[in-house]
Amino acid sequence: MDDTTAWTFTVTDLKQYAYCPRILYFMRCLPGVRPITTKMREGIAAHDDAELREQRRQLRAYGFTTGERHFDVAIYSAALRINARLDLVIVEPDGKPIAVPVDYKMSDMTGAHVRLQLACYGLLVEEEMGLAAPYGFVYLTVERRAEKVALSAALKQETQAALREMRAIVERELMPEPTARAARCVNCEFRRFCNDVL
Numbered sequence: 001m002d003d004t005t006a007w008t009f010t011v012t013d014l015k016q017y018a019y020c021p022r023i024l025y026f027m028r029c030l031p032g033v034r035p036i037t038t039k040m041r042e043g044i045a046a047h048d049d050a051e052l053r054e055q056r057r058q059l060r061a062y063g064f065t066t067g068e069r070h071f072d073v074a075i076y077s078a079a080l081r082i083n084a085r086l087d088l089v090i091v092e093p094d095g096k097p098i099a100v101p102v103d104y105k106m107s108d109m110t111g112a113h114v115r116l117q118l119a120c121y122g123l124l125v126e127e128e129m130g131l132a133a134p135y136g137f138v139y140l141t142v143e144r145r146a147e148k149v150a151l152s153a154a155l156k157q158e159t160q161a162a163l164r165e166m167r168a169i170v171e172r173e174l175m176p177e178p179t180a181r182a183a184r185c186v187n188c189e190f191r192r193f194c195n196d197v198l
Helices: 011-019 021-029 038-056 112-129 153-172
Strands: 068-077 082-091 099-105 135-140 145-150
Touching (some): 011 021, 082 112, 099 112, 112 153
Antiparallel strands (some): 082 099, 135 145
């Protein structure tokens, strides 16, 4: 592999890796094979709708009365070799010297893989904006509510460790073991590539 490419990942790669490491392998080592599913199309449409609603929504959904909102924020970290497009960052809410990343999800719950994704957003805004990101929110579009997620030092360290593991998978082009949660395989768009799962 050419060092100039140096495997810059996206935060979505991180979320997919945490959900099942094989998704990262298929997407990065076998590019172009991923089918676009109906669920993916629905998620894109729901995301666009959520952003339009957010622009009209008050900050009280997050427990704030004031703050500067930045939508669709593109961030790149040379240190982490990762880029992202954040749905929303609330800067200095209620005068606090912090940045609060917000991620919209077409879901009714916040899984561990989503928490890892949000922690990565926290690391990125800390590096880019020079403000602490002690917590963020996942806005659950199905329930139309914001769920607060603490972005602890341990969660951020777990995120950095996951990024190192991701690089090892892609650089060696070794297919990892599937997720231990077999229920995730049922509707996976890559299921036909895995011959060792039921």
